[in-house]
Amino acid sequence: MKENDLSQAIQSHIKSALNNKTPLAIEGGNSKSFLGRKINIANKLDLSGHQGVVAYEPTELAITVRSGSKLKDVEELLLKNNQQFAFEPPAFGENATIGGMVAAGLSGPRRPYAGSVRDAVLGVKIINGKGEILEYGGRVMKNVAGYDVSRLMVGAMGTLGVLLEVSFKLQPKPQYSLTLSHTVSAETALKKMLGWRRKNTPVDATTWFDGNLYFRLSSSEQVVANAQKILGGEVINHADNFWSEIKNQQHHFFTQEKNIWRLSLPATLASTDKTAKELIEWDGQQRWLADDIPASEIRQYAEDLSGHATLFRAERSQNEPFHPLPGMLLKLHQQLKAALDPESIFNPGRMYKEL
Numbered sequence: 001m002k003e004n005d006l007s008q009a010i011q012s013h014i015k016s017a018l019n020n021k022t023p024l025a026i027e028g029g030n031s032k033s034f035l036g037r038k039i040n041i042a043n044k045l046d047l048s049g050h051q052g053v054v055a056y057e058p059t060e061l062a063i064t065v066r067s068g069s070k071l072k073d074v075e076e077l078l079l080k081n082n083q084q085f086a087f088e089p090p091a092f093g094e095n096a097t098i099g100g101m102v103a104a105g106l107s108g109p110r111r112p113y114a115g116s117v118r119d120a121v122l123g124v125k126i127i128n129g130k131g132e133i134l135e136y137g138g139r140v141m142k143n144v145a146g147y148d149v150s151r152l153m154v155g156a157m158g159t160l161g162v163l164l165e166v167s168f169k170l171q172p173k174p175q176y177s178l179t180l181s182h183t184v185s186a187e188t189a190l191k192k193m194l195g196w197r198r199k200n201t202p203v204d205a206t207t208w209f210d211g212n213l214y215f216r217l218s219s220s221e222q223v224v225a226n227a228q229k230i231l232g233g234e235v236i237n238h239a240d241n242f243w244s245e246i247k248n249q250q251h252h253f254f255t256q257e258k259n260i261w262r263l264s265l266p267a268t269l270a271s272t273d274k275t276a277k278e279l280i281e282w283d284g285q286q287r288w289l290a291d292d293i294p295a296s297e298i299r300q301y302a303e304d305l306s307g308h309a310t311l312f313r314a315e316r317s318q319n320e321p322f323h324p325l326p327g328m329l330l331k332l333h334q335q336l337k338a339a340l341d342p343e344s345i346f347n348p349g350r351m352y353k354e355l
Contacts, residue, residue, distance in 0.1 A: 056077070256290045
């Protein structure tokens, strides 16, 4: 992995943009450029060269890396120490960066069992909309009083500040993993997944699609063997490839020439009238829908079930990607944007046109 600190050059670029009142489009590896609203901004701020490990102490289960560092390089380093990002981040490409991982805030199959990106962030170093370099949080786990700005950066799509460094807590890799499957309906699969969670089984990934429920057991070999006897199922070979395809949306469900919607719904929801068209993850909390149904219909459907819908990949749609914010929540977002980026130079309009 390269060691290249471009903090001062990045800060100079931002101050120049501020002086000229010119918005900036923040870029890293561009592996997630399909996410969010499209913004037409000529002035690019490329962070991909800002790389390197600032601090890594395996015994402390913590690491601090620069935002332009490639995700695959960091994961290779962690693997050498038998460690991992607990939230199993999707990459969507070889050039995925740590900054993009945090800005998108996306987690993979293990998220319901091990926490999200936000749960793993210990601290950040950023440049705010005034051109100031600021640090929030720390490099070790601790309680946080007041507004946790470091975690606000997660999922903000670069609209609140430019990430320079991020500190994460890590997790040891499981000693052993085994993936099994059952041929069941969506309704039965959802009941099984909810039951497994209540029984505290070593399940750490679930996916249902096209009549098949896939689930991964991770723990010591003996614990996994005991769970296999109780839960049953057919052993899936090359399981790492399967979960990688699900995580990085290379599974054929995601390659359909239709809009891909991400629905966040309550885990206790038994089934819906759209499950035949869905790929279900996270014990039912995350459901993917490949359909060209009007956005208003999908979003109303999600709201009626106490959830929300995101247009994740748009093949033939000009709809807003993110679920509309209620008035007071939108006002809160605008106030936060004004506090951290008062001139609105960072990725304006990337999440919502009002931001």
